[in-house]
Amino acid sequence: MIFYDEMLAGDEPRAPYATYHDWYLRQEPKRLRRKIREAEALFRRTGITFNVYGARDADERLIPFDIVPRIIGADQWARLTRGIDQRVRAINAFLHDIYHDREILKAGVVPRALIENNAAYLPQMIGVTPPGGVYTHIVGVDLVRTGEDDFFVLEDNARTPSGVSYMLENRETMIHMFPELFTANRVQRVSDYPAMLRTSLEACAPPACKGKPVIGVLTPGSLNSAFFEHAFLAEGMGAELVEGHDIQVENGRVCMRTTQGYKPIDVLYRRVDDDYLDPLNFRPDSLLGIPGVFDIYRAGGITLANAPGAGIADDKAIYSYMPDIVRFYTGSAPLLANVQTWRCGEADALAYVLDNLAELVVKEVHGSGGYGMLVGPAATKAEVERFRKILMDDPSNYIAQPTLALSTTPILSKSGLEPRHVDLRPFVLVSPDRIVTPPGGLTRVAMKEGSLVVNSSQGGGTKDTWVLED
Amino acid sequence: MLGKTAGSLYWMFRYLERCENTARIVEAGFYIALTRGRSASDELASIMRSAGVEAKYLETHQTVDGAKVIDFMLRDRDNPVSVRSVIDRARSNARTARTALTREVWEAVNEAWMVVTGALKTPVGDADVPALLGEIKRQTALVRGALEGTMLRNDIFDFCQLGLHVERADATARILDVKYHVLLPSVSRVGGSLDNVQWETILRCVSAQRSYGWVTREAPGARDIADFLILNTAMPRSLAFCQARIAYALISLNDAYGTTHESTRHCARIRERLVPGSIDAIFKSGLHEFISDFLARNQALGSRIEQDYRFFA
Numbered sequence: 215m216i217f218y219d220e221m222l223a224g225d226e227p228r229a230p231y232a233t234y235h236d237w238y239l240r241q242e243p244k245r246l247r248r249k250i251r252e253a254e255a256l257f258r259r260t261g262i263t264f265n266v267y268g269a270r271d272a273d274e275r276l277i278p279f280d281i282v283p284r285i286i287g288a289d290q291w292a293r294l295t296r297g298i299d300q301r302v303r304a305i306n307a308f309l310h311d312i313y314h315d316r317e318i319l320k321a322g323v324v325p326r327a328l329i330e331n332n333a334a335y336l337p338q339m340i341g342v343t344p345p346g347g348v349y350t351h352i353v354g355v356d357l358v359r360t361g362e363d364d365f366f367v368l369e370d371n372a373r374t375p376s377g378v379s380y381m382l383e384n385r386e387t388m389i390h391m392f393p394e395l396f397t398a399n400r401v402q403r404v405s406d407y408p409a410m411l412r413t414s415l416e417a418c419a420p421p422a423c424k425g426k427p428v429i430g431v432l433t434p435g436s437l438n439s440a441f442f443e444h445a446f447l448a449e450g451m452g453a454e455l456v457e458g459h460d461i462q463v464e465n466g467r468v469c470m471r472t473t474q475g476y477k478p479i480d481v482l483y484r485r486v487d488d489d490y491l492d493p494l495n496f497r498p499d500s501l502l503g504i505p506g507v508f509d510i511y512r513a514g515g516i517t518l519a520n521a522p523g524a525g526i527a528d529d530k531a532i533y534s535y536m537p538d539i540v541r542f543y544t545g546s547a548p549l550l551a552n553v554q555t556w557r558c559g560e561a562d563a564l565a566y567v568l569d570n571l572a573e574l575v576v577k578e579v580h581g582s583g584g585y586g587m588l589v590g591p592a593a594t595k596a597e598v599e600r601f602r603k604i605l606m607d608d609p610s611n612y613i614a615q616p617t618l619a620l621s622t623t624p625i626l627s628k629s630g631l632e633p634r635h636v637d638l639r640p641f642v643l644v645s646p647d648r649i650v651t652p653p654g655g656l657t658r659v660a661m662k663e664g665s666l667v668v669n670s671s672q673g674g675g676t677k678d679t680w681v682l683e684d
Numbered sequence: 685m686l687g688k689t690a691g692s693l694y695w696m697f698r699y700l701e702r703c704e705n706t707a708r709i710v711e712a713g714f715y716i717a718l719t720r721g722r723s724a725s726d727e728l729a730s731i732m733r734s735a736g737v738e739a740k741y742l743e744t745h746q747t748v749d750g751a752k753v754i755d756f757m758l759r760d761r762d763n764p765v766s767v768r769s770v771i772d773r774a775r776s777n778a779r780t781a782r783t784a785l786t787r788e789v790w791e792a793v794n795e796a797w798m799v800v801t802g803a804l805k806t807p808v809g810d811a812d813v814p815a816l817l818g819e820i821k822r823q824t825a826l827v828r829g830a831l832e833g834t835m836l837r838n839d840i841f842d843f844c845q846l847g848l849h850v851e852r853a854d855a856t857a858r859i860l861d862v863k864y865h866v867l868l869p870s871v872s873r874v875g876g877s878l879d880n881v882q883w884e885t886i887l888r889c890v891s892a893q894r895s896y897g898w899v900t901r902e903a904p905g906a907r908d909i910a911d912f913l914i915l916n917t918a919m920p921r922s923l924a925f926c927q928a929r930i931a932y933a934l935i936s937l938n939d940a941y942g943t944t945h946e947s948t949r950h951c952a953r954i955r956e957r958l959v960p961g962s963i964d965a966i967f968k969s970g971l972h973e974f975i976s977d978f979l980a981r982n983q984a985l986g987s988r989i990e991q992d993y994r995f996f997a
Contacts, residue, residue, distance in 0.1 A: 260787075261779070261794045436779050445782035455783045459997055460688050471687045473839065473993040474941050 408450025691995030
């Protein structure tokens with residue numbers, strides 16, 4: 215397989231990388247290696263670590279950071295954001311539709327059973343319109359690339375996409391370590407993301423809100439692996455970081471316990487899954503959530519971001535219908551392509567998948583984090599056969615996709631620059647009147663040679679992502 | 685501000701202060717163990733008593749031995765006041781209160797935790813103890829410096845100050861509580877070198893050998909030491925000083941919040957007993973009783989603050 219190298223075409227750097235490449239050639243390898251250690255020390259000092267469940271504090275881990283930036287030209291970015299904008303608009307229209315008039319089901323574009331039998335579909339949301347009509351306040355659109363202009367959406371993260379703190383901290387770290395690169399390259403700013411997030415959430419304040427909206431970030435707690443990010447965003451927005459036990463319902467409002475008594479929260483950016491949000495309305499055993507919050511939500515007393523039930527939009531079985539969904543709601547062809555997807559629940563598709571298992575990537579419909587999947591070309595014969603059995607037991611629980619020739623961006627290894635596969639997660643902010651994609655995102659990189667899995671749980675690392683100015 | 689956040693700020697500074705106090709009494713203990721030969725084990729035991737962990741130590745150790753006591757006070761995670769235990773707690777409270785801290789303060793705490801826990805991963809040899817204790821005090825001082833230099837003077841700052849001074853008053857009072865007998869007139873009249881050792885230990889535990897000298901210009905004596913540690917309003921670890929700072933923080937919270945809480949009145953009642961020039965009266969009515977009473981009241985004040993500002997649901 216030939217992989218698209220984002221930095222080099224043969225020996226020559228591509229346009230966005232020209233200045234960087236020139237700078238790189240002038241660097242002492244020894245200095246760069248020292249910078250790698252320096253970056254790690256910076257991350258540790260800032261506390262951008264994640265907890266490993268069950269491990270002692272000393273075992274806090276760092277996600278590997280690579281000091282070679284991922285660079286995207288202004289034109290390319292403009293094209294991408296148009297596609298993202300269209301897709302996210304369609305996702306919100308889709309969510310509103312399936313919880314209200316269900317036109318798309320009536321039109322037979324998406325099968326009724328796929329929605330109604332889906333665990334991510336929340337019947338409690340039927341007939342409920344979230345404040346401002348926004349379902350997905352923050353979306354993480356996972357993109358992969360296979361050629362100069364060939365980008366594909368791999369996944370839409372419509373629940374609680376994480377990783378934006380890395381977008382910001384990776385940039386801080388790069389500016390700290392290589393200020394000269396930022397004078398030589400005109401890189402668009404991402405540092406105002408928390409302020410943009412705040413503005414976007416404020417625009418979705420509920421009817422009960424009086425005056426300037428009070429924003430809270432709901433975290434499962436300091437033992438959660440993404441706690442750093444929750445704290446980071448709350449701090450950046452000037453919001454309170456709350457846990458379930460800080461909150462109680464008073465006079466039809468969701469209130470937090472402050473040093474001066476209970477005060478209402480208007481917008482809750484919750485980093486807790488639907489299931490755990492409200493033990494009265496959803497999982498009764500949840501200790502993380504707020505009993506009764508959903509009733510207040512329905513009565514317009516609070517905004518929940520993202521809206522409960524939004525997760526159905528990033529279901530992998532729904533994903534395969536996304537091009538039709540985009541067409542249905544926007545009336546135009548999708549600007550961003552989907553990866554070809556076989557739904558194993560369909561007999562023809564299953565037959566094809568079983569015949570070509572060793573060449574395909576097979577994923578669980580509800581899986582995430584790179585678990586429960588088969589990467590055919592990277593698996594041994596025995597692994598493929600074992601997976602074949604699992605797949606045949608419950609075909610409708612799986613989708614299959616061709617193994618993509620993911621683009622590479624170099625990382626700095628001991629022997630210099632070496633190509634590694636990458637993906638890209640831009641973070642999209644949705645408010646009632648606009649959709650904004652801050653110029654950047656999280657670039658995840660498979661640190662292992664040849665590996666196509668970029669998830670941090672599988673040893674993936676991150677890079678600073680530059681979007682250049684015009 | 686969230687009640688939980690206020691609580692985390694308060695406890696973060698209590699634990700940081702406790703960390704420094706433990707380092708300080710270990711320093712006094714280390715010095716004694718090096719210089720005093722036979723009487724060393726009594727002194728080491730009394731130092732652990734002042735930290736409230738003598739019994740805990742004896743659960744797992746047969747003898748009071750310098751190296752073992754130092755290891756217990758620095759590294760033992762089962763010892764709730766060991767440097768390692770309290771720096772962990774300080775940092776975990778800082779994490780919870782992260783949104784209320786400037787980047788500088790957070791990074792200072794996080795770095796203190798990294799440096800100190802890193803240095804305590806393996807047992808500390810005698811030769812490295814003084815440098816390590818210096819490092820611990822330096823790291824906690826850096827956090828206070830970051831607080832001083834970068835934080836707004838608002839309720840956040842007040843809760844930090846409350847935690848710091850409630851803890852510090854407690855530590856000084858505990859040292860006096862353990863040592864009160866050497867400050868009693870009946871003993872000091874006996875004089876002699878043993879008393880001098882004891883007095884020196886007290887002053888070392890509060891890092892006040894030098895400042896005591898500046899204030900009294902005399903050799904250590906029981907009455908003057910007690911006066912200095914209880915009533916001197918310029919001595920930053922004295923009971924009177926700590927309570928004055930607590931009162932100031934509470935008043936500024938009252939101003940900010942527009943309400944006067946019970947804790948303010950509670951603090952005022954404690955301060956009524958800390959009148960300058962009243963040291964002879966304190967001795968007369970019983971130093972031990974005075975200190976025990978202070979410890980109880982200071983502890984009650986801490987609980988009162990937790991309630992008044994809704995640290996817990």
